[in-house]
Amino acid sequence: MNAELIERIRQTNGLACLECGKCTSVCPVSTFSRQYSPRIMLAKAVRHHFEAIFQDYDLWSCLTCKKCDEYCPSGVHFTELIRALRASAKRSGFDGKCSHSGALQSLSRIMAAEHLKQNRLDWLPNDLKTTQKGDILYFVGCAPYFDVFFTDLELQTLDAARSSIRILNALGISPVLLPNERCCGHDLLWNGDVENFKRLAEHNLKEIARTGPKTILFSCAECMSAFKNLYPEHGFTVKAELKHMSQFLAEKIESGELELGPSARPVTYQDPCRLGRHMGIYGEPRRILAEGSSEGNGGVGFYEMKQSGSRSLCCGVSAWMNCDTTSKAIQTARLKQAKESGAQLLAVACPKCQIHLVCAMKDKKVNESYGIDIQDIATITLGRAKLK
Numbered sequence: 274m275n276a277e278l279i280e281r282i283r284q285t286n287g288l289a290c291l292e293c294g295k296c297t298s299v300c301p302v303s304t305f306s307r308q309y310s311p312r313i314m315l316a317k318a319v320r321h322h323f324e325a326i327f328q329d330y331d332l333w334s335c336l337t338c339k340k341c342d343e344y345c346p347s348g349v350h351f352t353e354l355i356r357a358l359r360a361s362a363k364r365s366g367f368d369g370k371c372s373h374s375g376a377l378q379s380l381s382r383i384m385a386a387e388h389l390k391q392n393r394l395d396w397l398p399n400d401l402k403t404t405q406k407g408d409i410l411y412f413v414g415c416a417p418y419f420d421v422f423f424t425d426l427e428l429q430t431l432d433a434a435r436s437s438i439r440i441l442n443a444l445g446i447s448p449v450l451l452p453n454e455r456c457c458g459h460d461l462l463w464n465g466d467v468e469n470f471k472r473l474a475e476h477n478l479k480e481i482a483r484t485g486p487k488t489i490l491f492s493c494a495e496c497m498s499a500f501k502n503l504y505p506e507h508g509f510t511v512k513a514e515l516k517h518m519s520q521f522l523a524e525k526i527e528s529g530e531l532e533l534g535p536s537a538r539p540v541t542y543q544d545p546c547r548l549g550r551h552m553g554i555y556g557e558p559r560r561i562l563a564e565g566s567s568e569g570n571g572g573v574g575f576y577e578m579k580q581s582g583s584r585s586l587c588c589g590v591s592a593w594m595n596c597d598t599t600s601k602a603i604q605t606a607r608l609k610q611a612k613e614s615g616a617q618l619l620a621v622a623c624p625k626c627q628i629h630l631v632c633a634m635k636d637k638k639v640n641e642s643y644g645i646d647i648q649d650i651a652t653i654t655l656g657r658a659k660l661k
């Protein structure tokens with residue numbers, strides 16, 4: 274087992290580490306937690322101190338946001354190494370601290386069971402048109418479960434799906450929805466649970482193959498990154514073209530098929546690390562949000578936060594692990610940046626960003642100082658669209 278891990282250290286360029294500490298200096302976790310250091314963790318890995326790493330709380334604190342990879346002068350893929358270390362730790366009987374007592378991990382594992390009966394589409398309003406076979410499939414993700422699980426947060430993460438399908442219908446498209454869709458497995462893989470991740474990938478791809486889509490659309494950046502990066506890495510072939518809804522909507526705006534009216538409120542954008550640093554998608558969400566804004570529009574338009582694009586700050590929790598005071602500090606800092614940008618609306622392109630940032634605003638003091646309306650990008654687009 275260690276031989277596998279030693280090989281992974283080599284493949285992720287771990288041996289090229291200069292110990293310069295740049296990773297630690299840009300890491301959002303290190304910024305708010307003095308004890309956390311990717312440089313030190315990598316040094317321990319290179320020296321094969323695996324047992325110490327497996328027992329370290331901080332193995333599960335990494336947000337896998339790839340910011341360190343972005344800045345590393347030696348091309349070390351620390352994020353990939355973290356995934357390998359977690360899988361080995363899990364196999365050796367070690368685990369991190371799951372948020373919500375592991376309920377979300379349990380939910381994903383339940384979905385990996387072969388003969389599972391779900392009422393997966395009961396959220397779908399009667400007036401939305403969907404189909405069972407077609408060229409365009411919309412992968413819903415776990416939003417139907419999130420909205421039930423987080424009732425205290427009064428979330429509507431399903432708005433992203435409803436708004437996306439409403440826009441698709443207006444463009445003459447009835448998307449395929451899978452009645453037996455399962456969790457994409459993204460979080461389980463980043464938790465080190467490779468076996469259940471593979472079961473979920475296999476199940477989803479089998480279900481999708483029956484419907485024969487040419488394109489798969491996603492509102493969740495993590496689902497898309499699972500299909501685009503993680504499924505092929507684990508030997509699963511995804512035959513359809515993959516697009517985040519922001520890419521699809523930007524294309525439709527550029528081709529003139531979708532017209533937007535001006536934004537009623539100044540808006541800013543939270544880059545999800547999966548959409549940005551993991552898949553390099555930065556421009557399309559911005560083009561949608563900035564569409565129609567101009568100097569002469571009373572100052573209403575698109576505003577960047579202090580840290581944006583490839584330098585963006587994460588939403589503070591990844592794969593439902595180690596949510597703690599550091600997570601809250603990161604989220605508060607991000608909400609502060611949103612407020613200071615001059616925006617009154619924060620656009621998100623991933624339901625997880627929405628959940629964690631809304632959760633942070635449940636703190637009365639945070640809400641009083643930095644409270645801001647948060648909506649997903651399809652819902653914002655729908656609100657501004659001139660639909661026929």
Ligand code: SF4
Nearest residue numbers: 290291293294296345
């Ligand atoms: S930035 Fe790269 S080279 Fe520098 S300490 Fe971190 S991993 Fe090593």
Ligand code: SF4
Nearest residue numbers: 300335336338339341
């Ligand atoms: S992936 Fe993100 S959270 Fe993890 S060490 Fe790198 S910068 Fe820090």
Ligand code: SF4
Nearest residue numbers: 372590596628629632
């Ligand atoms: S930020 Fe809130 S919703 Fe997110 S993991 Fe922590 S407690 Fe759960």
